[in-house]
Amino acid sequence: MGRHPGRILLIDPAPGLLAAAVELGLEVWSLSNLDSDDRLAASTDATRGTDRDVARGFMVETARVNGIEHILYFGDRPALHHAVEDALVSLSPRRAAALYALQDPAAMRRTLNQAGISVVNAVRVSSLGVARAWLENLRHPVVVKTGPAAGIDVIRNSHALEAWVAGGPSLPCVIEEFLEGPRIAVDTFTHAGMHHVLGMAGPLRAGGPCVHPVEPTEAAAAAARATVRALLDLSGLESGRVRTHVVFTPRGPCIASAQVSPVPGPMARLRAAATGQDPGAEVLSLLAGRNDPAVS
Secondary structure, X not given: OOOEEEEEEEEXXXXXXXXXXXHOOOXXXXXXXXXXXXXXXXXOHHHHHHHHXXXXXXXXXXXXXXXXXXXXXXXXXXXXXXXXXXXXXXXXXXXXXXXXXXXXXXXXHHHHHHHOOOOOOEEEEOOHHHHHHHHHHOOOOEEEXXXXXXXXXXXXXXXHHHHHHHOOOOOOEEEEEXXXXXXXXXXXXXXXXXXXXXXXXXXEOOOOOEOOOOOXXXXXXXXXXXXXXXXXXXXXXXXXXXXXXXXXXXXXXXXXXXXXXXXXXXXXXXXXXXXXXXHHHHHHHHHOOOOOOOEO
């Protein structure tokens, strides 16, 4: 069965969100209580994959049988966000390539640098000895990223370097320059290859939580939006939600990292409180063709 853009599957939706989807004229399916016994959220390393597979299986089967294109979860359980992403990849294997380009630190930096967009000095290293040599000779602070899980360490001095080495870091890793400047997060929703900006929030501490919501100047916001859209275009992303962390450096906005299917967290809640806008409702409006924010 083919997939229909007006058919959506909501995972553990709040009653208001489910009602809003129906009112917008979307064909809605919902799955609830996938982790009612907290297995997904609190499972051990040995069982987590199995529990995610169970949740993914429910989602994939429901979507395939009913020709559903979009699976959406707006809650705050990380395990369910991962299960939704697993299901979307199962339904569209091409999505995996876009996720790799966005979330693998080396792939993302290579994609941007080759395009001449948000250029950042970076090197991928496979051994601890080589990593240490680079870190000893680069000007501090410097950033180390380990794998698609987006583990990020900021090495600020020789003591931090010794602590990082002693911690037995996972390899390979990407070593890149530390981006100086205010940091914001840009939330987007991509539908049929069009990148809709849901909102921005910041400033952020490097690798830390949101401090308070802020509205950048229009010129800065436009530059950040253009940079984020360029990343999403280059990655080949055709659908889904992404949170991109952008740093306003003296040479312009640079992308620090990107996260697919982001957990709302304090940033989203603060932005919603400040603006009165519900990101979930915005996404539903976009799918129903009722909203027209700036798009690429």
